Amino acid sequence: MGASMEARELQGRVARLYYEHHMTHHEIGALLGLSRVKVTRLLAEARRSGIVEIHVHSPLTPFAELEAALTAEFGLDQSWIAPGFADPARTREAVGRAGAECLAALVPSARTVAIGLSATIAAVVPHVRPEPVPGLGLVPLAGSWGGLSRGISPHELVLNLGTAFQAETYHLPAPVLAADPETGRALRADPAVRETLRRAAGADLLVAGIGGTGRDAGLLVGRLGAHERRRLDEAGAVGDVSGRFFTAAGEPVTGPADERVVGLTLRELAAIPRRVAVACGPHKVTALRTALRTGLMNAVVTDATTAEALLAHEDAPTAQKATAR
Numbered sequence: 001m002g003a004s005m006e007a008r009e010l011q012g013r014v015a016r017l018y019y020e021h022h023m024t025h026h027e028i029g030a031l032l033g034l035s036r037v038k039v040t041r042l043l044a045e046a047r048r049s050g051i052v053e054i055h056v057h058s059p060l061t062p063f064a065e066l067e068a069a070l071t072a073e074f075g076l077d078q079s080w081i082a083p084g085f086a087d088p089a090r091t092r093e094a095v096g097r098a099g100a101e102c103l104a105a106l107v108p109s110a111r112t113v114a115i116g117l118s119a120t121i122a123a124v125v126p127h128v129r130p131e132p133v134p135g136l137g138l139v140p141l142a143g144s145w146g147g148l149s150r151g152i153s154p155h156e157l158v159l160n161l162g163t164a165f166q167a168e169t170y171h172l173p174a175p176v177l178a179a180d181p182e183t184g185r186a187l188r189a190d191p192a193v194r195e196t197l198r199r200a201a202g203a204d205l206l207v208a209g210i211g212g213t214g215r216d217a218g219l220l221v222g223r224l225g226a227h228e229r230r231r232l233d234e235a236g237a238v239g240d241v242s243g244r245f246f247t248a249a250g251e252p253v254t255g256p257a258d259e260r261v262v263g264l265t266l267r268e269l270a271a272i273p274r275r276v277a278v279a280c281g282p283h284k285v286t287a288l289r290t291a292l293r294t295g296l297m298n299a300v301v302t303d304a305t306t307a308e309a310l311l312a313h314e315d316a317p318t319a320q321k322a323t324a325r
Contacts, residue, residue, distance in 0.1 A: 084305030096123030116242035118209020136167035142263025143174040181259035239287020250294025
């Protein structure tokens with residue numbers, strides 16, 4: 001028997017003693033010859049591995065009042081709010097869980113879901129509970145990176161979600177950012193690319209991250225040259241959805257950088273009926289507020305700290321903005 005099988009069996013034994021027989025950590029340790037610290041670690045591993053699943057049967061969420069306030073303030077269809085933590089990685093993990101709840105609620109009634117890449121969207125995938133949705137199609141909003149982006153590519157993200165929902169998945173055979181505007185136009189004219197973008201434009205549900213304009217505030221902005229970033233600033237860009245930058249009025253920022261993007265235009269994105277923004281962090285507040293206030297997105301998944309900043313009309317501290325640029 002392999003070590004991993006032995007480990008899982010020990011996790012299962014400890015979990016049954018704790019959850020089914022209500023034994024204490026000390027009692028389990030004495031019975032199995034383990035320290036209390038080891039028992040605690042085994043219980044945590046049992047939850048991570050899926051041996052133990054906890055279901056809370058309650059219609060109320062921990063942030064029901066905050067969700068209602070955020071929904072009312074921006075005229076949204078719905079809000080999902082997760083706890084916020086001092087550790088950004090922990091906050092992203094919590095928002096990923098809330099994002100999975102959002103998908104569980106909205107995806108079963110959708111026919112086609114358009115997915116935009118972001119690090120926060122990627123954090124949703126591990127928490128999605130497999131649930132077949134007959135006739136569902138998943139399609140990316142834009143092309144792929146030339147390699148992995150923070151551990152996951154747009155195509156891989158769509159494939160993983162497609163596996164969870166047993167859905168048909170579509171690939172956009174092009175980079176998200178072409179080498180120059182001319183190449184971007186040629187790629188968008190390619191029949192295979194055009195067909196995938198047509199499917200994305202016809203989606204009834206959009207789930208996408210929101211990027212800011214700081215160097216570390218989005219997956220795309222860091223790939224632009226200094227001249228292109230300067231032109232975005234001069235044009236009044238405050239954020240982007242899948243590479244399509246927008247101003248404080250929610251208007252698209254046109255120009256060479258926009259012409260390089262292989263994906264839906266901002267107006268095509270805004271025409272999809274249900275549009276969920278999944279984003280968190282002080283460096284996303286301005287962009288996220290704009291996307292919600294102008295109607296670019298009509299639902300949101302975020303954390304409590306970001307939600308409170310949105311309601312208080314507060315932006316990220318100047319020092320953090322300077323660091324991000």
